[in-house]
Amino acid sequence: MPEISLHHAHPWDVPPKEAVEIQRQLAPLVREAPLDFEAVRTVAGLDVSVRDDRVRAAVVVYDVRAREVVEHAIWEGPTPFPYVPGLLSFREVPAILPALERLRQRPDVYMLDAQGRAHPRRFGLACHLGVLLDAPALGVAKSILVGRHAPLAEPKGSAQPLVHKDETVGLALRTRERVKPVYVSVGHRITLRDAGRLALGLAEKYKLPQPTHLAHRLSYRGSL
DNA sequence: GCGACAG
DNA sequence: ATCTTGTCGC
Numbered sequence: 001m002p003e004i005s006l007h008h009a010h011p012w013d014v015p016p017k018e019a020v021e022i023q024r025q026l027a028p029l030v031r032e033a034p035l036d037f038e039a040v041r042t043v044a045g046l047d048v049s050v051r052d053d054r055v056r057a058a059v060v061v062y063d064v065r066a067r068e069v070v071e072h073a074i075w076e077g078p079t080p081f082p083y084v085p086g087l088l089s090f091r092e093v094p095a096i097l098p099a100l101e102r103l104r105q106r107p108d109v110y111m112l113d114a115q116g117r118a119h120p121r122r123f124g125l126a127c128h129l130g131v132l133l134d135a136p137a138l139g140v141a142k143s144i145l146v147g148r149h150a151p152l153a154e155p156k157g158s159a160q161p162l163v164h165k166d167e168t169v170g171l172a173l174r175t176r177e178r179v180k181p182v183y184v185s186v187g188h189r190i191t192l193r194d195a196g197r198l199a200l201g202l203a204e205k206y207k208l209p210q211p212t213h214l215a216h217r218l219s220y221r222g223s224l
Numbered sequence: 225g226c227g228a229c230a231g
Numbered sequence: 232a233t234c235t236t237g238t239c240g241c
Contacts (some may be wrong), residue, residue, distance in 0.1 A: 050233075083230090084229095085228080085230070085231090086230085113230085115230050119230080141231085143230065215227075220233095220234095
């Protein structure tokens with residue numbers, strides 16, 4: 001079992017003010033690059049649920065060719081940080097990392113139930129995890145943190161850029177007809193275009209792509 | 225100063 | 232995120 005090596009590690013138990021400073025320091029490290037789909041066999045779906053003062057992180061490793069879950073893991077622990085808009089990663093990453101350590105294999109791509117660059121400082125949870133792991137990552141959120149977009153057409157696959165302060169930070173993407181869209185954004189080592197393609201391609205049965213949908217189920221119910 | 229605000 | 236049954240519509 002390969003050990004997880006973190007890039008640019010830093011403390012998590014810090015006051016909000018310092019957390020913001022850490023984000024500003026790491027944001028420039030985010031890289032956008034084409035995703036080599038030929039080399040992608042597995043996509044990890046990640047999600048964290050909260051129960052009283054406990055958090056439960058769940059990871060599902062989804063084989064994109066076989067279209068099935070090949071491995072999954074859970075980790076539970078005390079809630080380390082309150083929910084503060086813009087600082088979600090400081091609440092969830094400390095639980096996600098130990099969950100990832102319980103996997104036997106390293107996923108090729110990480111898909112988060114959160115924002116990537118569509119964040120006030122361009123450093124949402126998907127960016128944070130991507131930079132720490134130095135691996136391809138993308139965010140697929142159910143609602144907007146920052147930015148606006150034009151109305152979407154009806155068909156599945158319709159999309160509109162999500163713009164914040166004159167900058168395209170994400171994509172409003174309709175993954176199912178007549179269903180509210182999801183918000184895709186770059187986490188790390190992927191382009192917005194490829195992130196959109198991946199999210200749409202994995203949205204087989206539900207609004208959310210399979211990896212994220214299943215991870216949400218696993219963290220919420222405790223089983224698949 | 226007043227709203228908005230991933231999960 | 233979480234608390235929760237039925238119900239309307241494709």
